[in-house]
Amino acid sequence: MRHSFTAVIEKNATFQEDFETEPYECAWASEARWFIHVAELTGSGASLSARVQVSPDGLFWCDEGAAFEPISGPGMYSLAVRDFGGWLRLDCGLDGEEPKVRLMIYLVLKE
Amino acid sequence: MTGSPGELRYCAGSSDRGLRVALANADIRLSRFNPLPRILAFDDFDDGLHGWCELVGNHNGDLNELQPVFSDMRPAQLSTCTFFDLGTHGAVDGTYSMKLATRPRKFHQAVAIKRLTSAADGLVQFEAWFTYKAEQTFGSQDAGARAWDGNYHPSEAHFGSFTLWNDICEGTEPRDRYHAALRYENTNEEGEFTQRWLYKTGLHPTTRMLREGFDSNQNDVHVAKPDMWAPIPGGDQQLCFNEVPTKVNWHYLRWLFDLSTRRNTELQVNDLTMDLREIPVLRFEEGYWGISRLLNLCMDVRTTSNVRNFLYLDSVVISADW
Numbered sequence: 058m059r060h061s062f063t064a065v066i067e068k069n070a071t072f073q074e075d076f077e078t079e080p081y082e083c084a085w086a087s088e089a090r091w092f093i094h095v096a097e098l099t100g101s102g103a104s105l106s107a108r109v110q111v112s113p114d115g116l117f118w119c120d121e122g123a124a125f126e127p128i129s130g131p132g133m134y135s136l137a138v139r140d141f142g143g144w145l146r147l148d149c150g151l152d153g154e155e156p157k158v159r160l161m162i163y164l165v166l167k168e
Numbered sequence: 169m170t171g172s173p174g175e176l177r178y179c180a181g182s183s184d185r186g187l188r189v190a191l192a193n194a195d196i197r198l199s200r201f202n203p204l205p206r207i208l209a210f211d212d213f214d215d216g217l218h219g220w221c222e223l224v225g226n227h228n229g230d231l232n233e234l235q236p237v238f239s240d241m242r243p244a245q246l247s248t249c250t251f252f253d254l255g256t257h258g259a260v261d262g263t264y265s266m267k268l269a270t271r272p273r274k275f276h277q278a279v280a281i282k283r284l285t286s287a288a289d290g291l292v293q294f295e296a297w298f299t300y301k302a303e304q305t306f307g308s309q310d311a312g313a314r315a316w317d318g319n320y321h322p323s324e325a326h327f328g329s330f331t332l333w334n335d336i337c338e339g340t341e342p343r344d345r346y347h348a349a350l351r352y353e354n355t356n357e358e359g360e361f362t363q364r365w366l367y368k369t370g371l372h373p374t375t376r377m378l379r380e381g382f383d384s385n386q387n388d389v390h391v392a393k394p395d396m397w398a399p400i401p402g403g404d405q406q407l408c409f410n411e412v413p414t415k416v417n418w419h420y421l422r423w424l425f426d427l428s429t430r431r432n433t434e435l436q437v438n439d440l441t442m443d444l445r446e447i448p449v450l451r452f453e454e455g456y457w458g459i460s461r462l463l464n465l466c467m468d469v470r471t472t473s474n475v476r477n478f479l480y481l482d483s484v485v486i487s488a489d490w
Contacts, residue, residue, distance in 0.1 A: 060215075060216055062216075062217060062246070064243035064245070065222065065243055066243070068224075068231065068234075068239065068240060069231035069232065069234070069239070070240075079242070079269070079271060080269075081243070081245060082245040082246060082247045082248065082250075082267065084246075084248045084250070084263075085246050085264060113250075113252070114250060114251060114252035115250070115303075116252050116303075116304060117252070143248060143250055
């Protein structure tokens with residue numbers, strides 16, 4: 058049977074400026090899937106961007122290459138990644154006028 | 169009270185205790201533990217998290233109802249103990265350990281829980297091989313701190329505390345529920361070294377209590393106010409932080425508590441064993457619904473600095489004498 062674990066990386070969190078998610082260790086897994094569940098996104102022209110980042114040590118980060126399409130409203134969004142090494146996080150940006158987002162972020166790992 | 173807690177433990181076994189000990193010692197992974205006769209769980213984190221999950225507070229489906237102290241206790245991680253300077257450290261055996269990680273925010277707390285129920289009243293023992301660290305920082309966090317001298321490293325002062333605790337409820341009657349909590353306080357709320365074991369003198373503020381307006385700072389899941397902890401007699405102990413934030417040394421811990429007396433029995437951490445039978449454990453005056461025979465075991469880590477704190481567990485054995 059394959060191993061799997063779902064981590065709630067952000068739980069009903071509200072952001073009004075750019076943020077990075079907490080580092081999460083994932084060396085044991087060969088596949089990962091991010092989910093962003095946007096409950097609210099307000100502000101004129103507001104949008105959320107999210108780029109996948111990787112790290113050798115959980116301290117220093119670079120872009121992995123994958124990114125969510127810009128998110129402009131409530132809903133469930135998902136992105137799969139592989140070959141990510143030992144750590145994953147999302148580098149998230151908010152654009153628009155006084156943007157505000159409330160969301161859940163999940164990381165589903167599988168080996 | 170006569171006799172040592174250890175005697176209690178050895179008398180509690182059934183007549184085949186000797187055979188059980190011999191079998192455990194013949195198992196290279198179990199021989200570093202000293203379990204009671206019935207092993208309820210052997211959690212070697214080389215093959216998963218074994219049911220240790222994030223503690224989340226009670227709500228009605230609307231997460232806005234979560235009380236602040238229960239809202240962000242972070243998911244456990246399977247860690248390789250990898251550091252920027254030496255690469256992968258690994259665990260006692262194999263590669264992985266369970267890691268609890270705080271946010272880099274003063275008084276943030278990460279909590280993992282394993283949920284069981286009890287089949288009888290009697291002794292329960294929690295054993296673990298653990299280590300703890302503060303995250304590596306680079307300069308700015310150490311301003312004004314005691315300087316690195318080649319032996320002492322200011323990272324040690326970035327680590328707050330870790331706590332092992334339970335949540336027990338026998339039934340629905342008043343005074344059926346209680347929490348025993350034992351904290352290793354490395355630094356106090358002011359960030360000063362204390363390096364001692366504590367027990368709590370205040371009730372765990374439950375979601376129901378907080379919704380009813382119970383006055384709490386909401387920055388420690390165990391107590392409402394920071395002065396609700398007291399030192400365990402004979403509980404001063406310096407652990408092996410090992411000088412820098414990237415070297416980990418694993419420690420043995422054994423915590424014994426008694427469901428029949430509703431008390432702690434003893435806590436062993438390496439060469440220090442504390443008799444806890446006289447340590448009071450507070451009970452809730454109110455009854456709680458739907459948690460009869462609750463036997464939850466929890467671990468947490470809490471930072472007293474704006475630096476991430478980590479608690480690692482290589483493996484855990486939970487055993488009982490019933």
